[in-house]
Amino acid sequence: MGYFRNSFLVTGAGLGLGALLGWETRGNLAGVLSTVFIVAVLAILEVSLSFDNAVVNAVVLKKMSPMWRRRFITWGIAIAVLGMRIVFPLLIVAIVTGIDPVSALMMALIDPDRYSRVLTGAHVTVSAFGGAFLAMVGLKHFFNREKDVHWISVIERPLTRLGHIEAVELGLVLLLLYFVSVRLPGHERFDFLTAGIFGLFTYIAVDGLSALLKADSAITGEVAQSGAALFLYLEVVDASFSFDGVIGAFALSNNLCNF
Numbered sequence: 001m002g003y004f005r006n007s008f009l010v011t012g013a014g015l016g017l018g019a020l021l022g023w024e025t026r027g028n029l030a031g032v033l034s035t036v037f038i039v040a041v042l043a044i045l046e047v048s049l050s051f052d053n054a055v056v057n058a059v060v061l062k063k064m065s066p067m068w069r070r071r072f073i074t075w076g077i078a079i080a081v082l083g084m085r086i087v088f089p090l091l092i093v094a095i096v097t098g099i100d101p102v103s104a105l106m107m108a109l110i111d112p113d114r115y116s117r118v119l120t121g122a123h124v125t126v127s128a129f130g131g132a133f134l135a136m137v138g139l140k141h142f143f144n145r146e147k148d149v150h151w152i153s154v155i156e157r158p159l160t161r162l163g164h165i166e167a168v169e170l171g172l173v174l175l176l177l178y179f180v181s182v183r184l185p186g187h188e189r190f191d192f193l194t195a196g197i198f199g200l201f202t203y204i205a206v207d208g209l210s211a212l213l214k215a216d217s218a219i220t221g222e223v224a225q226s227g228a229a230l231f232l233y234l235e236v237v238d239a240s241f242s243f244d245g246v247i248g249a250f251a252l253s254n255n256l257c258n259f
Contacts, residue, residue, distance in 0.1 A: 124195075128193070134237070
């Protein structure tokens with residue numbers, strides 16, 4: 001339990017701040033209990049939706065040096081909490097509505113109903129971006145010709161042999177984007193395909209950066225450079241996994257302070 005001591009402390013502090021928020025906004029015990037309940041349910045929702053993210057993070061973290069692991073646990077967690085839960089939704093609302101981020105923040109505080117509608121309306125676009133990126137992450141693993149550990153051999157071994165086909169995972173993701181797009185309403189197809197292509201481009205850019213940094217390892221130091229590339233990779237993976245949690249949270253509350 002010693003590993004989770006700080007987690008319990010942060011959870012307790014979050015519930016305490018939720019109680020304070022409930023008292024400040026409603027001024028009675030019912031408001032306090034209601035806000036604390038919402039904060040607790042949001043915490044449970046976040047934990048349940050983060051298990052798959054944690055597994056992927058653990059697989060990548062084992063390749064990193066202890067220094068970069070500590071940096072991801074400190075810097076990476078801060079970026080995930082502040083960036084994905086607060087800054088990223090504000091940027092989406094700002095882009096969709098054509099306003100600046102400060103105005104988007106004011107909308108979240110003053111008109112939370114409109115803010116949640118705008119953010120939820122962007123779900124298809126963001127899902128296409130994150131889905132394309134995560135699909136590349138998963139397929140790259142299954143089509144990896146050098147992978148020698150197979151949990152489900154009857155499925156993974158044939159996929160490994162298919163990995164000899166150049167860019168097979170890229171072709172499959174493009175086909176998936178097309179088949180999903182033709183089932184969407186006409187006004188959403190272009191946005192879906194555009195976002196999906198940018199998701200593919202982001203994966204190729206991050207993967208290429210990782211290869212470039214590793215190629216320079218003889219001069220700049222392999223552990224430090226590959227650690228930096230993997231750190232960036234994990235941040236994009238975390239962003240892709242996290243947005244569904246942000247959207248799900250709005251089903252419980254549209255108050256930005258609860259997040």
